[in-house]
Amino acid sequence: MSVAKGAKISPLNPAAAEPFYRQIYDRFRGAIEGGSLKPGDRIPSARALTKELGLARGTIEAAYSLLAAEGYIQARGQAGTVVTPGLKPVTPAVSKIPRSKSHIAASSFRPDSILPFQMGLPALDLFPRKIWARLGARCVRAMQPSDMAHPSVYGMEALRAELAKYLHVSRGIGCSSSQIFVTSGYRHTVELITHALLKAGDRVWLEDPGYPPTRELLRQMRRVAVPVPVDREGMVVSAGVRAAPRARAAVVTPAHQSPLCVSLSLPRRLELLDWAARNNSWVVEDDYDGEYRYASRPLPALKSLDRDGRVIYAGTFSKVLFPGIRLAYVVVPESLVEQFEQISETFAGGSPQLTQAIVTTFISEGHFARHIHRMRKLYAERRQAAAAGLESVLGKYMRSDSQPGGMHLIFRLNGAQSDRRLVASMREEGLYGEALTEWAMGREGASALLLGFTNIGSQMAAEHLGMHLLKLLQRD
Numbered sequence: 135m136s137v138a139k140g141a142k143i144s145p146l147n148p149a150a151a152e153p154f155y156r157q158i159y160d161r162f163r164g165a166i167e168g169g170s171l172k173p174g175d176r177i178p179s180a181r182a183l184t185k186e187l188g189l190a191r192g193t194i195e196a197a198y199s200l201l202a203a204e205g206y207i208q209a210r211g212q213a214g215t216v217v218t219p220g221l222k223p224v225t226p227a228v229s230k231i232p233r234s235k236s237h238i239a240a241s242s243f244r245p246d247s248i249l250p251f252q253m254g255l256p257a258l259d260l261f262p263r264k265i266w267a268r269l270g271a272r273c274v275r276a277m278q279p280s281d282m283a284h285p286s287v288y289g290m291e292a293l294r295a296e297l298a299k300y301l302h303v304s305r306g307i308g309c310s311s312s313q314i315f316v317t318s319g320y321r322h323t324v325e326l327i328t329h330a331l332l333k334a335g336d337r338v339w340l341e342d343p344g345y346p347p348t349r350e351l352l353r354q355m356r357r358v359a360v361p362v363p364v365d366r367e368g369m370v371v372s373a374g375v376r377a378a379p380r381a382r383a384a385v386v387t388p389a390h391q392s393p394l395c396v397s398l399s400l401p402r403r404l405e406l407l408d409w410a411a412r413n414n415s416w417v418v419e420d421d422y423d424g425e426y427r428y429a430s431r432p433l434p435a436l437k438s439l440d441r442d443g444r445v446i447y448a449g450t451f452s453k454v455l456f457p458g459i460r461l462a463y464v465v466v467p468e469s470l471v472e473q474f475e476q477i478s479e480t481f482a483g484g485s486p487q488l489t490q491a492i493v494t495t496f497i498s499e500g501h502f503a504r505h506i507h508r509m510r511k512l513y514a515e516r517r518q519a520a521a522a523g524l525e526s527v528l529g530k531y532m533r534s535d536s537q538p539g540g541m542h543l544i545f546r547l548n549g550a551q552s553d554r555r556l557v558a559s560m561r562e563e564g565l566y567g568e569a570l571t572e573w574a575m576g577r578e579g580a581s582a583l584l585l586g587f588t589n590i591g592s593q594m595a596a597e598h599l600g601m602h603l604l605k606l607l608q609r610d
Contacts (some may be wrong), residue, residue: 146187154189158197161329166206166217166354176214177207185437220441245566250599252566253542253586256453257512265501266492273491281491283483288475289316289463293490296497297449297463304503305424306438308445309465315474317462318483320420321351323448324385328355330477331416331446332382339374339384343573344419345392348385359577364391368398371405383416384409388436389424393584395537403436410444417445423453425506425521427539428514443467451493453541454506461485461493513541513588520587524603531607532583544570545583551607553581559606565599 144155165171178186180194187194198215201207208218248255288294294311301307317323332338334356340349342361349359360381362374369386384406388398398406404467410417419436427433437447450462466474496502521534521543531551535544547553553569560567570582 137579153193153194155193155200158183158187158194159200162197162201163204163206166221171217173217173219175217176599177217179214237459240339247566248589249564249566250590251560251585251587252589253568253584254452254457255540255586255589256456257509257516257588258456259589259591260508260512261456261588262501262505265412266496269495269499269501270492273488273495276491277488281487285487285490286516287478287482287484289314289485290487290490290494293494293497294463296494300497300502300559301435301447301449301465303333304432305421306434307465308438310468312471313465313468315464315466315478315482316490317464317482318460318485319452319462320422320448320450320483321347323450323462323464324348324351324418325355326474326477326481327383327416327418327446327448328357329481330470332357336382337378337380339369339378339386340575341369341391343393343570343579344385344575345387346573348420349575359575363576364394364396364527366396368396369406371402371404371409375409379538380413381415383418385418385420385475386436387422389421389427389433390538390540392420392422393542393544393568393570395535395540395542397433397538398436405437405440407436407442407444412441415444417419419445419447421447421449423539423541426455426510426513426541428510428517429538432539437465440467443469446470454509455493455496459489459493461489515542516590517587519593520585520590520596523590523593524585524600527597527600527604533605535582541588542584545585547581547583551581553583556606558585559609560603563602563606565602 141447146154150157152160158317162171162177171177180191180198183189183194184191191364197207198207202209205218207215207222211213245252245590248258274601291311293316294314298311301309315326317326329375332355335358337358337360338352339362340352340359341364343364344361352359360378362377362384363370368388368391369384374381374384381501386398386404386406390397406417409415417436417440423437424435425432436449437445444467446467447465448462449465451459452462455461464474493502524543524545525534528545532545535546537544547556553571557567557569557572566586568584570584571579573584589598
């Protein structure tokens with residue numbers, strides 16, 4: 135029988151008023167009453183504790199005798215000393231504040247849940263877990279002592295090289311591995327970019343509506359977000375020029391605008407790049423799900439049109455693999471490599487080497503490309519099924535937008551229905567949804583629901599969820 139982990143006690147206080155035996159007694163009694171030591175758990179022998187604490191054995195035995203006299207522990211001869219089996223100590227009741235179901239992702243935009251309509255989650259039911267497990271086992275077996283040291287803050291060189299090849303083929307981005315920096319997610323990417331290129335008070339164009347965490351990050355870092363409206367062609371660059379012509383940067387989602395899913399048109403792309411070049415400003419391209427376009431082949435990245443080195447490209451594995459992997463990357467112009475290396479030395483801790491090794495192998499052996507191809511086909515089917523199922527039930531109350539790609543649906547609410555109130559009701563009932571008006575910086579605009587469809591397996595499942603949503607609509 136091993137000694138329970140909770141049996142370890144912290145160093146005693148020689149300056150305390152209580153004698154050592156009493157301090158030992160209090161520590162063990164507290165651990166037993168607090169639940170750290172449970173009935174039947176073995177505690178250290180008097181000899182072992184004497185050696186560990188450097189005290190006289192009589193001091194330890196005095197504490198143990200008191201604990202035994204009060205029924206907390208029992209001596210079992212060669213089996214050692216254990217917490218009395220069946221002991222039910224009286225502990226003070228701890229009052230807990232009731233936790234409402236509405237806490238679900240109310241403001242984090244990256245909930246640790248899997249709920250119907252949840253955004254940002256790929257189809258977790260069809261992730262190739264067996265392949266991933268096999269590659270993981272192989273990478274563990276191949277680990278060397280050097281793999282167990284601190285990881286590079288720039289990212290594993292083999293992964294950076296594989297990403298450079300992938301981006302060249304799939305997104306039209308020509309870059310070297312040295313231009314790629316591995317991060318722990320989009321927020322970390324934005325943090326590095328902000329530290330490297332922007333100073334406090336700098337103005338940054340943001341799409342309106344747009345991803346709320348971006349503006350919150352900028353606010354926390356004392357940069358000024360400038361809302362720029364979005365229409366059917368994406369960010370209205372001319373409006374940004376009127377609002378803040380000398381802005382230091384613009385953050386855009388050109389493949390599928392987040393959250394409206396429109397694509398930034400070619401004239402707007404060229405207009406944005408021209409503005410950045412003329413003003414010596416930066417364009418941050420957030421290509422969070424550019425692989426998932428269903429109307430045609432995925433569009434080349436905005437970065438592929440960058441001839442003046444003004445675009446910083448941000449990619450992520452959260453949407454194409456799974457969010458729990460906590461891996462993303464940023465591609466910087468050649469002129470910024472040294473600057474980002476210096477910033478990474480200060481603000482990056484390095485991502486786990488083993489995780490990077492598994493992803494590297496997943497890409498190099500072709501599993502990554504095949505997985506994206508399968509998911510693109512699957513999502514096209516699930517999007518159609520989810521839209522049809524929901525519209526058949528909810529058509530009287532809302533209508534869906536037509537979108538070329540993305541991983542969520544947009545349902546415009548008819549009448550004066552509040553999307554925020556409906557989303558609050560959904561979260562109370564264990565459903566996930568996001569209100570379009572919460573993504574707006576200026577005028578709120580029309581109410582709409584943002585609903586993830588990637589984990590809705592069939593039209594029947596969508597209809598069932600639609601009935602649940604219908605009840606909430608009729609109730610509100």
